[in-house]
Amino acid sequence: MALLSFLFISSILIAVTLWKRFTSREKIPKGLKPLPGPKGYPIVGSVPDVPEKNSFIKFADWGKEYGPIYNVNLAGHNHVWISSDQISKDLLAKKGAIYSDRPHIPALLSDNRTSSQYLPLLSKNEGWTRQRKFANTIMKESERALFHRYPELEAKRMLVELMDDPARYNHALESFISRVTCRLAWGHSNASDELKQRARELLIGVSPTGALGNKLPFLMSLPDWLVPAKAWERRRAATERKFFEVMQGQVESDMQEKKAPQSWMRTFLENRTKWGCSYDLEGAYMVGMHGIAGALTIAAPMQTFCLAMCFYPQYLPMLQEELDRVCGDRLPRAEDRPNLPFLRSVIRECLRWRPPVPTGIPHYLTQDDEYNGYHIPKGSVMHPLEWAIARDPQMYPDPEAFNPLRYMDSSYPTYQEPLTEYPTIINISQFGYGRRVCQGQTVADEDLLIGIGSIAWLFNIKRLSGDNTELTEPAVVADPEKVERMSIGINEKASISCEELNTGIEPTPTKEEVILSKFSYPGSSATMSEKANKKEELKKTVIIDPTLDFTTLLIAKPLPFKFDLTVRDGVRAAKARKFFQESEDNGDYKEPREFWGENQGRDKKLGWGKV
Structure with missing residues (x-):
């Protein structure tokens, strides 16, 4: 009975979603054009194209394809992604009167927008x-x-x-x-x-x-x-x-x-x-x-x-x-x-x-707006995409x-x-x-x-x-679904091999290497010739970036890894x-206080939930 009720309600909601999609198409004001972005699929939009792991890299890749401001339909909701610090300032700061709201978070029982709790x-x-x-x-x-x-x-x-x-x-x-x-x-x-x-x-x-x-x-x-x-x-x-x-x-x-x-x-x-x-x-x-x-x-x-x-x-x-x-x-x-x-x-x-928040904390647009000839519809969820903003090669x-x-x-x-x-x-x-x-x-x-x-x-x-994990020219792509735990954040099929990187041209020292060459200290980095030898040894192996094993929640933390931590x-x-x-x-340090009794109240009315 519960399953039938669930399926019935789901069918109604899908029908409502379809009706809203085809009867309330956004009208673009004359003289403006819609923001670019991926086309997506019926009902779900571009949800299937967004990996749960390191999704911020996918959104950054789309920014390279569609430009520094573009929109994505995610299950019927319009999301605008901004890969530019200047555009973020132009909209979210200079037009703060209409861009300072927050979107609704449906999983919270109290409405996050009005409850004065968060x-x-x-x-x-x-x-x-x-x-x-x-x-x-x-x-x-x-x-x-x-x-x-x-x-x-x-x-x-x-x-x-x-x-x-x-x-x-x-x-x-x-x-x-x-x-x-x-x-x-x-x-x-x-x-x-x-x-x-x-x-x-x-x-x-x-x-x-x-x-x-x-x-x-x-x-x-x-x-x-x-x-x-x-x-x-x-x-x-x-x-x-x-x-x-x-x-x-x-x-x-x-x-x-x-x-x-x-x-x-x-x-x-x-x-x-x-x-x-x-x-x-x-x-x-x-x-x-x-x-x-x-x-x-x-x-x-x-x-x-x-x-x-x-x-x-x-x-x-x-x-x-x-x-x-x-x-x-x-x-x-x-x-x-x-x-x-x-x-x-x-x-x-x-x-x-x-x-720490690579997708940025989202803003919510309260009225229609335009930017550089593009129409931004009311109700859009605006994302200052920190992963991309922090990777502007000019800055x-x-x-x-x-x-x-x-x-x-x-x-x-x-x-x-x-x-x-x-x-x-x-x-x-x-x-x-x-x-x-x-x-x-x-x-x-x-x-x-x-x-x-x-x-x-x-x-x-x-x-x-x-x-022996190497970090030379890391391949940063977005779909890690089938990658093993240490193949972090990278799709093996899309990874770059050292053989592909070996063009026969002697690598030019980076600005970082030029500056570091002026310093002498214990643990100095390898010379260019040593690095070249390492590349030769790693031929035909896949380069995996091991620094991208992050949690999938809004706050992205590196997952625990093993390393040597020794006193100097x-x-x-x-x-x-x-x-x-x-x-x-x-007396500055006190013992931790337990609030919910045995086993942190996991089996009681109040206490720790499963995370």
């Missing part, structure tokens, strides 16, 4: 306005207070965890970010495991390739007993609400006992009536959502850093030389920022080379290479002065456009400076011996343990 996903309305004012206040306060030294405190714990169990580097890096964010949000780090889980589950709920309700929206209109994905979302939302409520109550209790550390929640509670919240728990959601947003995104560039150092090892000794010169026998601090331009270059390049020569020197040498278009301030990640395109710019970018900046700087200060990072010397290791022990003796 600030980054809210449309432009009163809730969005008051929450942005609150966010602006707490970010400025945190920045002035050097983020209360929370990143520096948690970096000590992270380093000891990495020394004790380097194989669990992913856990240590994500815990570092989650603990810092927990302290900023509520003053304590003991809820960091729960915050990570809340972030994981929400990411599934909002990702196009995550929750089933985003792939088949009509399912969300059916009863929970018929759609397990809907029941999962209802439990996730209820658990999230209770978690935010409990954390707010903890800070209220701390304040009554006059022992509340500085936090965003304390700022909210000290001026509770000032913010004009529309319901009792809006403040809990304002703070909680900033916590989740931080826990979701900032660990990704730290994981990318480990990946980059494995495949571009020539830069780690340069980074360590700078840290040793500036920091000496201590860990990096916030005050070191002006004197660490190469560290900032490495961080900036991590975000460019492997952007980023040799864009597929990880090269932090592009911010340090004046011959590159990305070079800026003074080096005490630049390079910086503040206001780069990865943080969004116009009125939707991420307000937590200064937190990300501080976390990455202290986190990555501390790792490089203490550790050497190397690929495992015997790993025993003296540093002893100092790192001493730094940690001093903070532990001071």
